[in-house]
Amino acid sequence: MRNIISINNIHKSFAGLHVLNGLSLEISEKETHVILGQSGCGKSVLLKCLLGIFEVDSGEITVAGISVNDKQRSKEYMQKFSILFQGNALFDSMTVIENVEFGIKQSLKHKHLNSKEIRKIAEEKIISVGLESRVFDIYPAEMSGGMQKRAALARAIAVEPEVLLFDEPTSGLDPITGGLICNLLRDTVKKLGITSLTITHDLKVAEFLSDRVSVINKGTVAWIGQAKNMKNCGNEFVEEFYRASNVISARH
Amino acid sequence: MIATLGRYTLASLREIGRISVFITKGVRCCFTPPFYFREILRHIISIGFYSLPIVGLTAIFAGMALALQMHVGFTRFNAEGAIASVVLIGITRELGPVFAGLMVAGRMSSSMAAEIGSMRVSEQIDALMTMSVDPYKFLVAPRIISSVLTMPFLVLIADIIGVMGGFLVATTLLDYSTGSYITQTANNFELWDVLSGLFKAAAFGFSIAGFGCYHGFFSDLGARGVGRATTSAVVSSCIGILALNYLLTALFFGA
Numbered sequence: 313m314r315n316i317i318s319i320n321n322i323h324k325s326f327a328g329l330h331v332l333n334g335l336s337l338e339i340s341e342k343e344t345h346v347i348l349g350q351s352g353c354g355k356s357v358l359l360k361c362l363l364g365i366f367e368v369d370s371g372e373i374t375v376a377g378i379s380v381n382d383k384q385r386s387k388e389y390m391q392k393f394s395i396l397f398q399g400n401a402l403f404d405s406m407t408v409i410e411n412v413e414f415g416i417k418q419s420l421k422h423k424h425l426n427s428k429e430i431r432k433i434a435e436e437k438i439i440s441v442g443l444e445s446r447v448f449d450i451y452p453a454e455m456s457g458g459m460q461k462r463a464a465l466a467r468a469i470a471v472e473p474e475v476l477l478f479d480e481p482t483s484g485l486d487p488i489t490g491g492l493i494c495n496l497l498r499d500t501v502k503k504l505g506i507t508s509l510t511i512t513h514d515l516k517v518a519e520f521l522s523d524r525v526s527v528i529n530k531g532t533v534a535w536i537g538q539a540k541n542m543k544n545c546g547n548e549f550v551e552e553f554y555r556a557s558n559v560i561s562a563r564h
Numbered sequence: 565m566i567a568t569l570g571r572y573t574l575a576s577l578r579e580i581g582r583i584s585v586f587i588t589k590g591v592r593c594c595f596t597p598p599f600y601f602r603e604i605l606r607h608i609i610s611i612g613f614y615s616l617p618i619v620g621l622t623a624i625f626a627g628m629a630l631a632l633q634m635h636v637g638f639t640r641f642n643a644e645g646a647i648a649s650v651v652l653i654g655i656t657r658e659l660g661p662v663f664a665g666l667m668v669a670g671r672m673s674s675s676m677a678a679e680i681g682s683m684r685v686s687e688q689i690d691a692l693m694t695m696s697v698d699p700y701k702f703l704v705a706p707r708i709i710s711s712v713l714t715m716p717f718l719v720l721i722a723d724i725i726g727v728m729g730g731f732l733v734a735t736t737l738l739d740y741s742t743g744s745y746i747t748q749t750a751n752n753f754e755l756w757d758v759l760s761g762l763f764k765a766a767a768f769g770f771s772i773a774g775f776g777c778y779h780g781f782f783s784d785l786g787a788r789g790v791g792r793a794t795t796s797a798v799v800s801s802c803i804g805i806l807a808l809n810y811l812l813t814a815l816f817f818g819a
């Protein structure tokens with residue numbers, strides 16, 4: 313299959329602290345890929361480099377053939393993605409439905425729609441992530457974490473992106489809600505038939521969501537493969553990560 | 565010692581550079597589409613409408629105190645007759661704009677810094693960027709536009725209320741006759757006194773929104789960072805107001 317995201321030998325450091333050290337990664341179309349790594353290993357930094365929020369020191373990132381540095385096509389580049397942020401990042405001055413509508417209004421694909429049509433799409437998307445119509449006109453702050461996650465997902469999928477990015481999708485949620493959200497993410501990605509890239513430190517999430525997993529250590533990809541092969545992959549760090557994750561969940 | 569001094573100077577220079585770049589970008593975005601009219605309206609309401617009570621209260625007390633002071637001072641020179649015109653000039657040129665500016669700075673530049681700072685912390689600004697919305701256009705420009713447009717109206721109202729305050733004290737407490745106070749006020753009315761105050765008000769509005777947005781935009785992460793940003797926003801916008809007030813006074817009325 314064709315590669316949609318290619319990250320080639322990128323370096324990024326902050327004031328002498330080398331966070332990414334020649335990291336390379338290829339993600340093919342329609343793959344559900346999970347990036348796994350310890351807290352502080354640079355997962356969020358990688359995501360921000362991919363989105364062009366941080367400029368890389370060296371190396372190359374292209375998505376669907378467009379370089380992240382191509383200023384002329386930056387709008388087109390950005391609109392390949394939708395992101396479900398770690399903290400949801402819903403705009404708190406807008407109601408839930410206005411949040412979703414705002415996303416749609418910015419998208420090049422939906423330029424020709426009038427406000428009624430936009431409202432209709434927004435309503436459909438909110439319902440499709442399992443929220444009720446009574447949340448349309450309430451503000452994000454009035455909802456629980458799980459509901460906010462769903463609303464943020466509705467906003468993310470409403471723009472029909474080619475790649476969905478999930479940053480720590482279960483952080484801050486209880487295990488049951490976390491499980492429901494994981495299921496929802498998996499079903500949504502399957503239904504839309506698009507590429508997804510999830511960033512997490514939670515092995516369970518990785519096992520559940522991934523076609524392939526990349527484990528990041530010391531600023532590069534330490535190992536890449538299917539989650540079920542992690543246990544006996546021969547890489548010391550990856551096996552350690554696997555064992556530690558299971559020790560913790562066994563203690564629960 | 566010299567190294568510390570050097571570092572401090574460099575840091576201040578960098579800060580000044582960053583503010584200039586920020587302000588330039590913000591101002592440019594005020595004049596280039598897209599315009600987010602809903603945001604502009606929202607801020608006009610929160611700056612203009614909700615600041616009315618505090619601006620009105622400050623103005624009436626300022627007018628009252630001014631009348632009282634001038635009465636005490638002028639009786640020494642047997643010049644009580646000038647009180648109406650001093651209240652009028654003092655309020656419209658100086659006290660109305662400056663007090664309204666400082667009060668609105670306390671209220672609005674802190675809330676702008678807090679709002680934008682927490683948007684930064686909760687990744688809402690990143691979310692805007694990934695939707696290819698320019699945060700300067702969506703967050704900064706509407707606040708600058710609405711603040712610059714609204715402040716003159718607030719100050720006009722403050723002027724009227726302040727002059728009324730002076731009138732009340734003079735006619736009720738100090739035995740001035742109502743009729744002569746009103747004629748004196750009318751005779752000494754100069755449109756330029758009021759207009760210059762309104763120009764100042766617009767400039768103060770710019771200082772309020774500019775510093776409020778700037779400190780919010782570059783706030784450190786975390787609740788502590790946002791807290792510090794709100795404090796710095798109020799302090800620097802107040803200093804900005806007082807400095808602009810001197811500069812504009814010198815420009816309009818200086819020899």
Ligand SMILES: Nc1ncnc2c1ncn2[C@@H]1O[C@H](COP(=O)(O)OP(=O)(O)OP(=O)(O)O)[C@@H](O)[C@H]1O
Binds near residue numbers: 331349352357
């Ligand atoms: N804007 C920044 N300026 C300076 N250093 C930064 C910045 N952002 C991140 N870092 C540093 O980069 C390193 C990686 O941070 P990052 O947030 O990517 O970790 P992470 O893998 O996402 O961790 P977590 O799982 O806890 O979210 C950290 O050491 C952090 O201090």
Ligand SMILES: [Mg+2]
Binds near residue numbers: 355356
């Ligand atoms: Mg992170």
